[in-house]
Amino acid sequence: MINFRYHVVSLTAVFLALAIGLVVGTAALNGPVADSLKENVNALRKDNQQMRQTVNSLQKELDREEDFAAESAQVFLPGKLTGRRVLVLDLPSGRDHTEGVVKMLQLAGANVSRVDVQDKFINPDSTTNNNLLELAVTAARPNSVSTANLPGNGHGVETSSALLASVLLDRPQGSPQITDADRRAVLQAYTTAGYLTPQDKISRPAEAVVLVSGQPYVDKDSAKKDESVVKIAEQFDRTGAIVVGGMGSVGGNVVAVVRGDPVLSQSISTVDDANTVQGQFVTALALLQQLTEKKAGQYGVGDNAAGGLLPKLPQ
Structure with missing residues (x-):
């Protein structure tokens, strides 16, 4: 029959394993893995900023083209029809x-x-x-x-x-x-x-x-x-x-x-x-x-x- 002492020992082993896992995991994350994650996040942040700048630039270019077309129409169209x-x-x-x-x-x-x-x-x-x-x-x-x-x-x-x-x-x-x-x-x-x-x-x-x-x-x-x-x-x-x-x-x-x-x-x-x-x-x-x-x-x-x-x- 499994006695109370067995349960205590088993539970102690489980909590000890969890504690060891947390310590090891934290240590690993604070090392190369954490550094790698930070680098990836920073790279993604830079890519996002570049894409946002590209979109803004394209929008400004489109606005300029539309302004050019509108001004060209003012010069060319009057009187044509x-x-x-x-x-x-x-x-x-x-x-x-x-x-x-x-x-x-x-x-x-x-x-x-x-x-x-x-x-x-x-x-x-x-x-x-x-x-x-x-x-x-x-x-x-x-x-x-x-x-x-x-x-x-x-x-x-x-x-x-x-x-x-x-x-x-x-x-x-x-x-x-x-x-x-x-x-x-x-x-x-x-x-x-x-x-x-x-x-x-x-x-x-x-x-x-x-x-x-x-x-x-x-x-x-x-x-x-x-x-x-x-x-x-x-x-x-x-x-x-x-x-x-x-x-x-x-x-x-x-x-x-x-x-x-x-x-x-x-x-x-x-x-x-x-x-x-x-x-x-x-x-x-x-x-x-x-x-x-x-x-x-x-x-x-x-x-x-x-x-x-x-x-x-x-x-």
Whole structure:
């Protein structure tokens, strides 16, 4: 039988072992191990400081570049788009940088009208599609726009975009002209239904459009939403000059799709950094190129920006 003395001896041995371990461990930590840990901590602290300095330096460099672009725009843009009528359509994904694009166009002298496209317009569900078709074909369509001039494929976004392009942009010579009353009625119909939100009074058609977009959608309906945005660009491209001011050039966003399409890239200009001052400046330059040279180009910082950072405009 194990007696009380055995328990005392066992417990004493355990506590003695713990004491010896603490002494040995402390001695070891106070020696080479402790020195090594201190060196590693100091090295990590220095690396962190260097990285913080690098980030601050890059931020200052970016700020200087944006200041340079803003000052360059003040010198180059005034008067370049005087009297030009420009429609700015902006998507929810690009709304944060729409104001910057508008300011550059106005600095150039353009008469800008802005219309916000709501998420509801590019919603891929069947109800939205049917409602957009109904608006385009029957409820909102004026008699001056024949159904023969609208897509007949049952795609609500595409058909409505075609109707809106017909009433918001200049129509070809010889085509029935849209009255101001019809133009207001069409816009009001889409506004009342929650598809569009005009930010300016639109009394005249535009001669060009800037579509302000953002990065690709990432939800479960992302592919269909990106497709809808491309449909908008395609239909406005059929009627007038168009520049897409976007953010990024990979994935399924409209900038990436246009650049990857050998047909669309010949008529639609894209700028992949319109979320920056530089890109907003270039968006105005790209529109100037569209209107004066009838030429499209792909600009920005992406690998697929075939035109480089900005258009080469004639003096």
